[in-house]
Amino acid sequence: MEYQEIIERKKAILSTTIKSIPEAVIADVKKQYAEKCKGSIVSYERAKKVIPAGLEHNLGLANPYPLTMKTAQGATIWDVDENEYVDYLMAGGPIILGHKVKEVDEKIIELLQNYGPSTGLTCESEILCAEEIVRLMPGVDMVRFLASGTEADMLAVRIARAYTGKTKIIKIMGSYHGWSDQMLLSSDRPGTGNVHACGIPKVSYMHTIEIMPNDYDALEKAFAENKGDVAAIIAEPTGGHAGTFPNHPDWNKTMRKICDENGALLIFDEVVTGFRLGLGGGQEYYNTIPDLTVMGKIITHGYPSCGAVGGKHEMMSLCHPGRVAGKSAYTGGTMSANPISTTAGYESLKCIQKYDAITKASDYGDRITARLNELFATRKDLPFFAYNIRSIVHVETSCPSGTFLVANSRGVSAEEQKLRTKAAEDIYIALMNEGVLLLGDCKRMYACMQHDENALNKTLAAWEKVLAMIPVQG
Numbered sequence: 001m002e003y004q005e006i007i008e009r010k011k012a013i014l015s016t017t018i019k020s021i022p023e024a025v026i027a028d029v030k031k032q033y034a035e036k037c038k039g040s041i042v043s044y045e046r047a048k049k050v051i052p053a054g055l056e057h058n059l060g061l062a063n064p065y066p067l068t069m070k071t072a073q074g075a076t077i078w079d080v081d082e083n084e085y086v087d088y089l090m091a092g093g094p095i096i097l098g099h100k101v102k103e104v105d106e107k108i109i110e111l112l113q114n115y116g117p118s119t120g121l122t123c124e125s126e127i128l129c130a131e132e133i134v135r136l137m138p139g140v141d142m143v144r145f146l147a148s149g150t151e152a153d154m155l156a157v158r159i160a161r162a163y164t165g166k167t168k169i170i171k172i173m174g175s176y177h178g179w180s181d182q183m184l185l186s187s188d189r190p191g192t193g194n195v196h197a198c199g200i201p202k203v204s205y206m207h208t209i210e211i212m213p214n215d216y217d218a219l220e221k222a223f224a225e226n227k228g229d230v231a232a233i234i235a236e237p238t239g240g241h242a243g244t245f246p247n248h249p250d251w252n253k254t255m256r257k258i259c260d261e262n263g264a265l266l267i268f269d270e271v272v273t274g275f276r277l278g279l280g281g282g283q284e285y286y287n288t289i290p291d292l293t294v295m296g297k298i299i300t301h302g303y304p305s306c307g308a309v310g311g312k313h314e315m316m317s318l319c320h321p322g323r324v325a326g327k328s329a330y331t332g333g334t335m336s337a338n339p340i341s342t343t344a345g346y347e348s349l350k351c352i353q354k355y356d357a358i359t360k361a362s363d364y365g366d367r368i369t370a371r372l373n374e375l376f377a378t379r380k381d382l383p384f385f386a387y388n389i390r391s392i393v394h395v396e397t398s399c400p401s402g403t404f405l406v407a408n409s410r411g412v413s414a415e416e417q418k419l420r421t422k423a424a425e426d427i428y429i430a431l432m433n434e435g436v437l438l439l440g441d442c443k444r445m446y447a448c449m450q451h452d453e454n455a456l457n458k459t460l461a462a463w464e465k466v467l468a469m470i471p472v473q474g
């Protein structure tokens, strides 16, 4: 689906009343869910005593209870109560080969038996993995591994400032670049600023300039008002949160151009898109080469410590783990580039190529999107629709993410925003009750190469049941 149609359809959802599962029906769904997920409830109650909020990751947030998982295989996941789910969470994006990849796991076991988990000194897999990334990613001459995407975003910003000698960073609202003090702004909803954390002093983000997605005038203005002091633009090449706020087709090239004209760097956050949109990431897919590339997720394929910054030689050379004379961007991390991460990275990248995982996952993304849209079309009263960027599939129902689109024309009250979010979350829980697991917040689905016809049919059957819970209107 093209950009303009996506925006128009989001607007169409926002211009109609919210289509939701009635309270009595969703209460019954939650009752069934609680009945089926007794083990998860016990686990959650136990976790709440020792873990703040009872869970560590927003991926697990689910009203009324988060699930505790038992195991996963291919495109399927089972909870502790033995309930089976078609998995589209895919650990939040890193899994594209499917769960439990024997070839990768065996290499990790071999590593542990022969080398051990970590020595703090160079392991060959570190070089192999870096060489492979450099070979695949067009904008990357050198790689520095880190422990997470958040750390990698922090380092990319530091390198940009060290290299340019400038201070300001332009961030596109609705994009997520980790949870560091300087980046946690409007990351879920454009225009909301710092809503996540009370512990962030304003001074931490006084050099972060936020602009609305695809706002060409605001981009020009940000450079004009901060003449000579913009170090970089940081952006997801798809648009924020993997295309929840999709980029206009010209937007990446416009950012590239304005950076070049002003001596600023373009940072692409490819934590999700790297090795998912293509072997050369979003930069290859959109044919726009950034100066610095932030990577994470797929480079360890679910194994821990998944972060890296890559870029041009002259910029990356500033990274140094020690104190050096002259320009440098100090880079630390005891567990960065640990042998488990880099072995997982190297072996996963080889498997992704060997099995043509990106094409297979993307083909499934296309198929499930088309079939969902066919299904939604059978309900003329519902404005629901799906769109995908290769294996990243978005399903819009009440469109809580799109409220900013109409903010200027009629405004969206906080109350409406809450209701739209609740309606989408109710659909999410009803789908989970039917054995389909999505990303909870904005109904994103990640496909892997092992999603097959069976997964597709189960997913459509679940959606069909959930649609039937929403009363026909008009």
Ligand SMILES: Cc1ncc(COP(=O)(O)O)c(C=O)c1O
Binding pocket: 092, 147, 148, 149, 150, 151, 153, 176, 177, 178, 179, 236, 241, 242, 269, 270, 271, 272, 296, 297, 306, 307
């Ligand atoms: C685009 C993007 N950047 C950065 C991050 C942060 O990565 P991590 O969770 O590894 O810190 C994420 C995580 O979801 C992401 O989607």
